[in-house]
Amino acid sequence: MEMIPLEQITPGTQTTSVAKPGVLIDTKALETLAEPLGKSAKMRIRQIRQWILQRGILDFDRMTDLPAGFRAELTEKMVPLSSRIANRQVSSDETEKLLLRMADGKEIECVLMREENRRTACISTQVGCGMGCVFCASGMFGVSRNLQAGEILEQLVHVRTRLKPDERLSHIVVMGMGEPMANLQNLMAALEVACHPDGFGLSARHITISTVGLPERIRELADAGKKYHLAVSLHAPEENLRTHLMPTNAKTGIRNILEAADYFFDTTGRQVTFEYILLAGLNDGPMQAEQLGSLLSHRKSHVNLIPFNPVSGLEFRRPLPDSVREFRDILDNFGVSSTVRKRKGADISAACGQLRREALVENATQPLEQVSN
Ligand code: SF4
Known part of the structure; x- marks a missing residue:
């Protein structure tokens, strides 16, 4: 049996604060954050979900098709995963x-x-x-x-x-x-x-x-x-x-x-x-x-x-x-x-x-x- 301490696994997901809401969980918070993007808000939310669910990318900075300012805001206010x-x-x-x-x-x-x-x-x-x-x-x-x-x-x-x-x-x-x-x-x-x-x-x-x-x-x-x-x-x-x-x-x-x-x-x-x-x-x-x-x-x-x-x-x-x-x-x-x-x-x-x-x-x-x- 192999027991692996947390620090050695899933790098990139462990340093984020658990106090921030997760984008898959708090859809309201995500929608509010995307609101200023106007017409493209829905598309951006869809892109975020695709990055996480389809490609397993758990770092907003690596979601390169999102506007840089939006990525920075996401990093400040939300986390890709809350668990x-x-x-x-x-x-x-x-x-x-x-x-x-x-x-x-x-x-x-x-x-x-x-x-x-x-x-x-x-x-x-x-x-x-x-x-x-x-x-x-x-x-x-x-x-x-x-x-x-x-x-x-x-x-x-x-x-x-x-x-x-x-x-x-x-x-x-x-x-x-x-x-x-x-x-x-x-x-x-x-x-x-x-x-x-x-x-x-x-x-x-x-x-x-x-x-x-x-x-x-x-x-x-x-x-x-x-x-x-x-x-x-x-x-x-x-x-x-x-x-x-x-x-x-x-x-x-x-x-x-x-x-x-x-x-x-x-x-x-x-x-x-x-x-x-x-x-x-x-x-x-x-x-x-x-x-x-x-x-x-x-x-x-x-x-x-x-x-x-x-x-x-x-x-x-x-x-x-x-x-x-x-x-x-x-x-x-x-x-x-x-x-x-x-x-x-x-x-x-x-x-x-x-x-x-x-x-x-x-x-x-x-x-x-x-x-x-
Ligand atoms: S229903 Fe609940 S208690 Fe019963 S086997 Fe499933 S998890 Fe266990």
Whole structure:
């Protein structure tokens, strides 16, 4: 595991004051600043976004098609990004996990995953998470706040800075910290830019939104008419067990979630993926596999089996390879397709929320100057 202190990474973004508003976040401040440019104001704002999102240039001085006076004003009053990389871990499979510090000092995580031709950014939508899933590091400290659309976008910019010259961001999975459906409006605004030719130009089909399963929001997403892929974190095929693992299930119930998922498929034509984290001795037995198989056998869906990644402070165990195989065979017998998710970033704190959790624990036990940047 490689730990790189902040000063050695993303040069040019670290010396700016976090008190200044970021151009992707405070669009009002940017518009006010550009107003004196008159008719060309809109074009200048577009140019700034193109420099940052398309070319990864994070220094106003290098945005050479902007008038010099405007560049100077931008440098004085705003910053290209309001968040910064506070810590970075690189795995032996080249998965990179970034701990980002927001302008208000809150920390979130995003990840760059490399797999064959795919370069995927896994992004967060909230600081922490209020859903309280018992196997998840992100939920351990509750939720502080929603991320703004610009803060969601900034994660993509940071991930982009980690790409090599011959690499291109191709996919987004909204599976980081937070429940995306609890911040759907800001997420949709950010994804709109991600798919725009002036932004990252990504295909909506290459974007996956993962949810604990909030039925009303799933329907809202379906009605939005986008081609995003939906992944529902099911994790248990039976109410009591699911409520034990995912307390929000007490309010929603599995049936409502599955009906909303059906509605999503009927409306968008896109097959839903069901995520199922396998926890040894808890939900990985043949009985649960059969229950899951009968829930999904008549649905057009796919199951992603995720053997649990150990998280320090949590007592759950990773299932044995034989149990995983048997679970999958049983689903197969029910005609339910499944894959076992490869473990990316196995030698870093790759479980969702783990890096932030480590930083929070360190902050609580060490003098600030040893952990702050
Ligand atoms: S698994 Fe997802 S929804 Fe559950 S607590 Fe963690 S981040 Fe929140």
